[in-house]
Amino acid sequence: MFLRGLVSSSVAAVALTAALALSGAAAPAARSALPEGDWKPVGGAQRVYSPGGPEQYSYAPSAITDSGHTYYFTCHNATSAVIRDHVFFSQVDSAGATPQRDHFVLAPGAQGSWDATHICDPTVVAADVRYRQNTYHYVMFYLGTDRDNTRNRIGLAVANDLAGPWVKYPEPIVDTPFDDERAWGVGQPSATTIDPRRGEVLLFYSQGGPSETSAWRRHLKLSDLDRPTVGPAVRVSNEGIRGFDGTPDVLHNFDIAYDPPLDRFYTIREQGPYPPDAPNYISSQLEIVSIDGASIWNGGGTWKVEGRITPASTGFPRNHNPGILRNIYGMLPESGLLTAVFTKSRAGDFPDSLWSYDLWQVTGTLQQRD
DSSP: OOSSTTOTTTTTTTHHHHHHHHHTOOOOOOOOOOOOOOOOSOOOEEEEEEOOSTTTEEEEEEEETTTTTTEEEEEEESTTTTEEEEEEEEEETTTOOOOOOOEEEOOOOTSSSSTEEEEEEEEEEEEEEEEETEEEEEEEEOHHHOOOSSSBBEEEEEETTTTTTOOOOOSSSSSSOOOOOTEEEEEEEEEEEEEEEEEEEEEEEEOOOOEEEEEEEEEEEEEEETSOEEEOOEOOOOOBBBOOTTTTTOOOSEEEEEEETTEEEEEEEEESOOOOOTTSSSSSSSEEEEEHHHHHSSOOOOOEEEEEEOHHHOSEEEEEEEEOOBOTBBBBBBBEEEEEEEEEEOSSTTTTTGGGGGGEEEEEOOOOOO
C-alpha cells in the first residue's frame, strides 16, 4: 500500500500527503545539482512480470534469486477489476517469460480480523521458526489493514516452501503506535536475515503519523514464534535523503539489501517531489542509496547516493514501489552488482493507471569500497 496514497482509494493521496509536507519533503525550492552516484546500469530496463488478466495490477515486489530460479512476491489483485490486495507468488526464471508458477499465496483475513481488507507489500527471507509445534524455514512480513487507507499494521506468515502454503501468525507483529485511527500506521516492510538458524531477522518499515513520515528498524527473534521477541523501534537515519530537486525528502516505501563483503546496506526508494498530475500519489523516479552497517545498528549516519532510475532512463512517466533482487537471506546475490525491480505505470486518472502496473528490472554495477 502506498504511503503517499493507498491503491484502493481515490482519496488515497490524503492519508500521508500532509505528513510529508510537514516533514519538508514537498517544500518548493530552486533546483540544485545532486551527486550522480556510482551505480551504473549495464543495460536497459526489461519487463519481468505482468499480471495474467485484464484490469489487474502487480507492484511492490519482494524479488528473490535462489538456486537458479527467480521468484517475485507482489501486491496483486486476485480478481479482474476488483481492487482488493492479495500477496501473489510468481516464478519467472527468464525476464519477460511466461511464469512457471503464478498464484496468490496470502489473502486478506476473514471479516472482523485485523487484516480483513487488504494485505500488501510482502518481504520474504529464510529463517528457522518454531510455531505451534511445527518448524518452518521461511518468513513473510506484510502490511495488513481492516480499513481502506489507515491503521496499517505489519503481519507475519511462515512456510516451508516459497510457493506455500503460508500460515499466518494471528496478530500483528508490529502494531501501529498511533491512537488516532486516521493515521496511516506502519507498513511497507523489508527484512534481512541476521541468523537463519536462530530465527533472527532485522525488520525495516515505514511509519506515517499525523505530522511525520519516517523509517524504522527492529531486531526480531522468532525461533519460538509462540513467544517472539520484538526489539525496540530504532529510527533509521534520514540524513542524505533528498528530492531530485535538492529539497529535503523522506525515506519511505523502500526495499533494503545487505552486502556482507562491504558491510553496507543498499536501499532503493521512491524519490520526491511527487508529480503534480495524475497519478500524483506515486513517484516518477527512484533512487538507490547506501549506508554503512554500523549506522544501521547504532543509529545515525548519512546515506550515500548510488544511482537513480528516471523517466528519461525507462521511458515511463511513473517508476515506483521498487524492490531489490536479493538472495533468500535479504543480501545482494553478488557483491558490487545490484538489480533494481520496480513498478511501471502510465499517467492518467485512477483506476485506469492502476491497470498498467507491472514489474521491470535494470541491473547496474556498484563501486567497490575498502
